[in-house]
């Protein structure tokens with residue numbers, strides 16, 4: 106039986122020609138014209154001002170910490186309902202994460218919990234330096250009230266939109282409202298460079314500094330001279346060429362993922378205890394992954410684990426929703442604000458195969474397999 110994956114890469118068909126051209130040009134390392142072309146294409150597609158192409162989304166999260174001036178002992182707030190790569194770079198800089206729970210409308214960070222927490226901290230004059238706001242599963246967090254709170258309390262806003270390229274919030278691309286935004290082109294994301302990421306900023310000097318830090322922080326001198334701590338984080342010019350081809354099909358990929366969601370919803374919504382990830386008014390989700398909740402009190406004895414195991418026995422990959430950061434052994438000593446909702450989402454949530462390459466037959470196989478559990 107052919108294995109059905111959660112979210113596999115989907116080539117546009119144009120990559121091989123572009124890679125061939127890059128190889129013939131001999132610009133196969135981490136400098137070259139394809140990097141600039143990819144960065145400008147990214148800005149055109151998303152409406153960002155400056156984009157810096159990096160070798161991973163995690164590298165982009167890390168550079169955002171450095172550019173935000175996060176130092177040892179600082180506190181950085183972060184969505185607890187996320188993938189660990191949003192939070193690890195807080196540790197790289199010796200800072201302390203404070204995790205904030207989600208809200209039911211978006212499954213992303215709760216503006217009211219954030220407000221409560223900031224009010225409480227303001228009384229002690231102990232406001233964290235920054236907020237890493239995550240947009241999960243192709244859907245925006247409720248950015249406007251969150252941004253307003255950040256401005257009011259002097260918190261630097263960084264957006265992890267690694268999973269939200271193509272997602273819109275009141276008509277605008279998600280991830281561009283903060284001081285920095287992060288995108289990922291890992292193989293499982295909506296489009297891919299095989300591995301890669303982008304850091305966006307509105308400030309040209311910050312973009313220039315990010316490119317410098319990503320290339321070993323070389324000072325302008327013929328000998329190798331360094332005044333800053335640098336990294337080897339730049340994207341390869343070969344992979345940048347793949348990225349440009351992929352950006353051109355982004356809209357089609359979003360459409361295909363939304364269609365997957367629609368099919369699943371139509372075929373499964375009558376099942377007892379099954380609910381789908383919401384999409385509030387004014388939000389446009391890419392439905393990067395189709396996520397369902399299974400309430401074991403209503404689902405006639407089945408739950409997300411029995412479904413996951415049944416699918417696995419049929420060579421179908423599915424995954425529990427992200428395990429919240431405050432439940433991770435790695436972060437057991439960190440402060441958590443709220444926590445109940447993300448725990449509930451983790452306990453009941455399952456992501457179904459959602460790639461844009463899935464055929465109608467594949468989707469039907471998944472649908473039949475889920476229905477068999479009831």
Ligand SMILES: *Cc1c(COP(=O)(O)O)cnc(C)c1O
Pocket residue numbers: 160161162163164166187188190191239265267268289290291300301302
């Ligand atoms: C994928 C992902 C990242 C990291 O991106 P990589 O390119 O894999 O390093 C960061 N945050 C979130 C929420 C992600 O899903």
